[in-house]
Amino acid sequence: MTSLKLVGADATAHKLWGGRFSGDSAAALDALNRSIGVDFRLWPFDIRLSKAWAVALWSAGVLTVDESQRLERGLDGVAARFRAGTTPLPSDEDVHTMIDRLLHDEIGDLASKLHTGRSRNDQVATATRLWTMDACAALDASVRQLQRVLLDHAIALEAEGALMPAYTHMQRAQPVAAAHWMLAHFWPLERDRLRLSHTARSTATLPLGSGAIAGCAYPISRVLLQGSLGFSRLSPNSIDAVSDRDFVAELLFTVAMMAGHLSRLAEDLILYGTTEFGFVQFGDAYTTGSSMMPQKRNPDALELARGSGARMLGDLTALLATLKGLPSGYNKDLQDDKRALFDAVDTAQLVLPAVAGALAECTFRTDRMRDALSSSMMATDLADYLVLRGATFREAHASVGQLIRESEESGISLHALPFKSFTAAHTRFGPDVFEALSPAASVERRDIHGATGPTAVKEQIAAARSALS
Numbered sequence: 001m002t003s004l005k006l007v008g009a010d011a012t013a014h015k016l017w018g019g020r021f022s023g024d025s026a027a028a029l030d031a032l033n034r035s036i037g038v039d040f041r042l043w044p045f046d047i048r049l050s051k052a053w054a055v056a057l058w059s060a061g062v063l064t065v066d067e068s069q070r071l072e073r074g075l076d077g078v079a080a081r082f083r084a085g086t087t088p089l090p091s092d093e094d095v096h097t098m099i100d101r102l103l104h105d106e107i108g109d110l111a112s113k114l115h116t117g118r119s120r121n122d123q124v125a126t127a128t129r130l131w132t133m134d135a136c137a138a139l140d141a142s143v144r145q146l147q148r149v150l151l152d153h154a155i156a157l158e159a160e161g162a163l164m165p166a167y168t169h170m171q172r173a174q175p176v177a178a179a180h181w182m183l184a185h186f187w188p189l190e191r192d193r194l195r196l197s198h199t200a201r202s203t204a205t206l207p208l209g210s211g212a213i214a215g216c217a218y219p220i221s222r223v224l225l226q227g228s229l230g231f232s233r234l235s236p237n238s239i240d241a242v243s244d245r246d247f248v249a250e251l252l253f254t255v256a257m258m259a260g261h262l263s264r265l266a267e268d269l270i271l272y273g274t275t276e277f278g279f280v281q282f283g284d285a286y287t288t289g290s291s292m293m294p295q296k297r298n299p300d301a302l303e304l305a306r307g308s309g310a311r312m313l314g315d316l317t318a319l320l321a322t323l324k325g326l327p328s329g330y331n332k333d334l335q336d337d338k339r340a341l342f343d344a345v346d347t348a349q350l351v352l353p354a355v356a357g358a359l360a361e362c363t364f365r366t367d368r369m370r371d372a373l374s375s376s377m378m379a380t381d382l383a384d385y386l387v388l389r390g391a392t393f394r395e396a397h398a399s400v401g402q403l404i405r406e407s408e409e410s411g412i413s414l415h416a417l418p419f420k421s422f423t424a425a426h427t428r429f430g431p432d433v434f435e436a437l438s439p440a441a442s443v444e445r446r447d448i449h450g451a452t453g454p455t456a457v458k459e460q461i462a463a464a465r466s467a468l469s
């Protein structure tokens with residue numbers, strides 16, 4: 001049998017495997033296989049679980065207490081090297097290999113005992129879960145900051161009694177309190193935070209002790225590991241445990257959903273910031289100018305928030321596609337989970353503070369909002385007026401339709417039509433009809449829970465406050 005040999009890799013590479021191989025692996029394989037550029041950041045988590053493993057090996061009678069303690073101290077030394085800025089060697093395949101190499105540097109041959117009964121398969125699954133639990137907490141804090149800005153604006157707009165048009169199909173629909181619109185962006189983020197806490201909870205399943213696939217042959221106390229590493233439960237099946245990336249998919253979905261919410265908020269602000277709308281004025285710190293057009297102030301932060309939603313969504317679909325093709329057990333395809341996970345979380349952590357900052361420095365032109373409230377938006381109120389005076393809704397809808405047609409054809413807005421047009425449209429119209437055409441009255445009438453009325457919005461603000469407290 002012959003085979004064509006391409007150039008091999010660095011013969012001095014520190015490998016966790018290789019005993020059964022007679023030659024070096026190919027440079028092209030090493031380049032493809034090397035994940036340290038992505039997983040380097042797992043080092044604090046890998047060291048934490050490794051220290052817990054050293055203790056578990058002692059309590060299982062595999063290591064003496066002295067060996068276990070020397071391993072722990074060695075791992076502390078490795079952590080200190082990371083904190084001091086040590087960087088990977090070209091031969092470090094992944095973060096686990098790098099830590100193993102540094103541990104050998106620290107304490108010599110004893111380092112080799114740490115890998116007893118464990119595999120990088122249960123190791124990486126555990127480290128990634130620890131990282132993900134941290135990420136959920138950090139994302140929660142960033143989302144809260146943005147919610148705080150939304151709430152502060154809502155409180156100010158409510159105090160001012162600001163009204164604005166609400167749009168359906170991007171057509172002027174009905175008047176609403178501007179605070180109501182602002183809070184319409186608060187509650188989706190609240191649901192995102194709920195999803196983050198669910199994700200953190202389902203991530204807290206400990207895979208350590210699953211070995212490569214069949215579990216560990218030494219009497220390790222997984223309960224002890226669970227307690228010391230802060231997990232809530234043990235994985236019930238080692239085959240499942242080493243390949244379960246549901247928690248990554250859950251966080252990626254949560255992030256993608258949140259990215260959609262941020263994109264929608266950004267889009268509203270961008271649109272309302274156009275000269276045509278003029279409801280929003282952007283500040284200086286989160287906008288850029290044009291090299292050519294001196295008048296420009298471009299909402300780059302918001303556009304990038306909207307745009308990067310595409311990548312966060314891509315990260316979710318990339319992971320789901322990877323998982324979809326796999327048989328049970330660990331497969332190297334899974335190594336790419338971290339690429340998607342880290343990219344999505346990093347992007348969210350760039351976008352969230354930028355959107356919060358850009359929104360914080362927005363000024364709301366409540367005069368422009370009020371000017372946009374045309375009286376045709378009160379058509380539903382006119383129909384309600386007739387219904388309250390005994391007309392059926394269908395009949396009322398037809399009469400108001402007739403008035404709207406007249407208003408459009410004559411170019412006279414609804415509230416400026418002569419009273420006789422109203423009585424011609426329906427006999428139940430009285431002189432108080434012009435009050436029904438006021439945007440403030442329209443908003444005030446909708447005061448049930450969750451609506452835009454003044455009491456309802458005050459209650460909503462109180463609920464938002466307590467959600468953040």
Ligand code: ARG
Pocket residue numbers: 035039094120121124330332334335336
């Ligand atoms: N770097 C690998 C990953 O992230 C670690 C697990 C490697 N396992 C193995 N059997 N080669 O998935």
